[in-house]
Amino acid sequence: xxxxxxxxxxxxxxxxxxxxxxxxxxxxxxxxxxxxxxxxxxxxxxxxxxxxxxxxxxxxxxxxxxxxxxxxxxxxxxxxxxxxxxxxxxxxxxxxxxxxxxxxxxxxxxxxxxxxxxxxxxxxxxxxxxxxxxxxxxxxxxxxxxxxxxxxxxxxxxxxxxxxxxxxxxxxxxxxxxxxxxxxxxxxxxxxxxxxxxxxxxxxxxxxxxxxxxxxxxxxxxxxxxxxxxxxxxxxxxxxxxxxxxxxxxxxxxxxxxxxxxxxxxxxxxxxxxxxxxxxxxxxxxxxxxxxxxxxxxxxxxxxxxxxxxxxxxxxxxxxxxxxxxxxxxxxxxxxx
Amino acid sequence: xxxxxxxxxxxxxxxxxxxxxxxxxxxxxxxxxxxxxxxxxxxxxxxxxxxxxxxxxxxxxxxxxxxxxxxxxxxxxxxxxxxxxxxxxxxxxxxxxxxxxxxxxxxxxxxxxxxxxxxxxxxxxxxxxxxxxxxxxxxxxxxxxxxxxxxxxxxxxxxxxxxxxxxxxxxxxxxxxxxxxxxxxxxxxxxxxxxxxxxxxxxxxxxxxxxxxxxxxxxxxxxxxxxxxxxxxxxxxxxxxxxxxxxxxxxxxxxxxxxxxxxxxxxxxxxxxxxxxxxxxxxxxxxxxx
Numbered sequence: 001x002x003x004x005x006x007x008x009x010x011x012x013x014x015x016x017x018x019x020x021x022x023x024x025x026x027x028x029x030x031x032x033x034x035x036x037x038x039x040x041x042x043x044x045x046x047x048x049x050x051x052x053x054x055x056x057x058x059x060x061x062x063x064x065x066x067x068x069x070x071x072x073x074x075x076x077x078x079x080x081x082x083x084x085x086x087x088x089x090x091x092x093x094x095x096x097x098x099x100x101x102x103x104x105x106x107x108x109x110x111x112x113x114x115x116x117x118x119x120x121x122x123x124x125x126x127x128x129x130x131x132x133x134x135x136x137x138x139x140x141x142x143x144x145x146x147x148x149x150x151x152x153x154x155x156x157x158x159x160x161x162x163x164x165x166x167x168x169x170x171x172x173x174x175x176x177x178x179x180x181x182x183x184x185x186x187x188x189x190x191x192x193x194x195x196x197x198x199x200x201x202x203x204x205x206x207x208x209x210x211x212x213x214x215x216x217x218x219x220x221x222x223x224x225x226x227x228x229x230x231x232x233x234x235x236x237x238x239x240x241x242x243x244x245x246x247x248x249x250x251x252x253x254x255x256x257x258x259x260x261x262x263x264x265x266x267x268x269x270x271x272x273x274x275x276x277x278x279x280x281x282x283x284x285x286x287x288x289x290x291x292x293x294x295x296x297x298x299x300x301x302x303x304x305x306x307x308x309x310x311x312x313x314x315x316x317x318x319x320x321x322x323x324x325x326x327x328x329x330x331x332x333x334x335x336x337x
Numbered sequence: 338x339x340x341x342x343x344x345x346x347x348x349x350x351x352x353x354x355x356x357x358x359x360x361x362x363x364x365x366x367x368x369x370x371x372x373x374x375x376x377x378x379x380x381x382x383x384x385x386x387x388x389x390x391x392x393x394x395x396x397x398x399x400x401x402x403x404x405x406x407x408x409x410x411x412x413x414x415x416x417x418x419x420x421x422x423x424x425x426x427x428x429x430x431x432x433x434x435x436x437x438x439x440x441x442x443x444x445x446x447x448x449x450x451x452x453x454x455x456x457x458x459x460x461x462x463x464x465x466x467x468x469x470x471x472x473x474x475x476x477x478x479x480x481x482x483x484x485x486x487x488x489x490x491x492x493x494x495x496x497x498x499x500x501x502x503x504x505x506x507x508x509x510x511x512x513x514x515x516x517x518x519x520x521x522x523x524x525x526x527x528x529x530x531x532x533x534x535x536x537x538x539x540x541x542x543x544x545x546x547x548x549x550x551x552x553x554x555x556x557x558x559x560x561x562x563x564x565x566x567x568x569x570x571x572x573x574x575x576x577x578x579x580x581x582x583x584x585x586x587x588x589x590x591x592x593x594x595x596x597x598x599x600x601x602x603x604x605x606x607x608x609x610x611x612x613x614x615x616x617x618x619x620x621x622x623x624x625x626x627x
Binding site: 321326327328329330331332333 | 387390394562565566567568569588591
């Protein structure tokens with residue numbers, strides 16, 4: 001099967017450039033299966049080692065603010081309402097009403113049909129991809145399972161983009177990936193990327209969710225990361241948050257290594273987004289350490305690293321309040337979400 | 338046969354139904370009143386206190402939501418287990434508290450009696466401290482006490498005062514538990530072994546994890562963090578007489594905590610102590626519309 005290059009030339013051409021032959025299901029498979037295996041024990045012990053770093057005082061203050069700036073404040077429940085999205089947006093714009101120096105989060109992440117509500121609630125604070133303000137991210141492509149026809153996935157994506165989404169979080173077809181049909185997964189990512197094109201010709205940022213909890217092995221995570229990047233992902237994201245295990249430190253470390261390899265090969269920076277299961281500041285700081293040690297501090301930027309989280313923000317705010325006031329704070333002093 | 342090897346123990350804290358070491362990794366030596374080594378106890382840090390408050394907060398809804406009858410049964414179960422471990426408590430009070438066999442037995446017996454007394458109040462204090470109020474309108478107006486939430490407490494500390502080994506601890510914990518509060522208590526620093534054994538009793542009874550959290554270590558170090566903690570609702574300073582307890586009261590006032598002042602010895606059993614850690618809720622309900 002030859003991948004249809006007319007869909008989107010740019011991502012396919014970077015894959016061809018790397019693989020060095022015609023882009024076929026077979027050549028893609030040969031390339032991905034030919035990636036060296038992951039040393040699982042080494043990876044986990046490296047992650048455990050990074051998790052032991054102690055971040056205190058001024059570094060901690062900086063880390064907490066950085067975490068807030070990197071958060072995609074997320075609500076992805078079946079019971080979401082426009083009102084819930086409004087309160088989420090209010091929290092994104094002003095995370096801690098008792099302390100106006102608190103930075104804003106990077107984006108709010110909602111289901112596609114609530115994008116318009118999020119955009120309306122943000123008003124002038126909507127970054128729309130610009131350098132200041134808050135982006136609107138939408139999950140698309142039959143999130144979280146990804147079990148729908150390509151036409152449905154593309155329509156899902158295009159609608160969210162038309163409604164004003166600046167970032168699209170798509171899920172890959174894990175069934176196809178696990179049965180070895182890498183070409184199909186590749187094609188779908190390329191097609192969704194094309195569906196991210198706005199009327200003006202610019203593109204919404206595409207985050208590709210690998211759902212590492214369903215990929216079973218580190219080798220598969222490495223393959224899926226390469227596949228997503230080759231197909232044109234701007235970000236690779238660990239999980240939907242609906243499957244356990246969600247983001248773990250070793251998996252994120254592995255994805256960062258792939259991103260680092262890609263940067264060395266092409267000079268292009270791809271983002272990473274761990275999502276799901278990161279609830280405490282302590283955990284989040286471990287991720288910051290891992291990013292800084294693996295791909296460098298320039299990745300600690302909302303364009304290149306995000307946390308997909310909802311309850312994490314409250315914990316960070318409690319820690320921040322502890323540092324500002326000198327005494328421990330409690331859940332009565334942050335908003336319930 | 339008497340040549341049995343003594344095993345010097347290193348005890349741990351009791352937080353959220355588990356027995357963790359201190360986050361700080363610190364321990365301190367527990368000695369007899371004459372200075373001989375008894376055991377190592379964990380020396381809790383402010384972060385252990387913080388973790389305890391989180392555990393206690395998480396346990397509030399379950400414990401206060403249980404029926405009064407059920408709470409009474411659970412508390413009574415603790416008394417049963419205390420009775421079963423009588424010999425161990427007597428040994429610990431003799432070794433650590435310097436009591437004679439008879440004194441130690443008396444203290445354990447009194448502690449069990451106090452516990453049973455408070456257990457009995459669980460489904461009765463409401464009738465005594467609640468009210469039906471007379472109002473000028475076709476309404477029922479009912480005041481009812483509700484648990485205040487998380488109570489931090491300093492157990493009686495002075496080892497020279499009678500009853501501060503076990504009875505003092507029981508006399509501060511039990512009344513707060515009766516109404517459905519959860520508790521973070523700093524045990525007697527000099528005589529912590531009965532408190533640690535009480536933790537073992539509580540963990541093997543039917544008390545949900547987090548309802549009682551017992552910290553061993555320095556009250557002077559930990560109490561200020563609990564007094565200023567925004568998620569603590571009340572403070573029992575029974576054993577804080579030797580600390581700067583005025584400062585603790587001031588810190589507690591920032592977040593409007595209820596504060597019980599220090600006591601010279603062991604607080605006597607009283608319904609007042611149950612009522613102190615409650616908040617009165619008043620509800621109006623229309624009469625005569627059926």
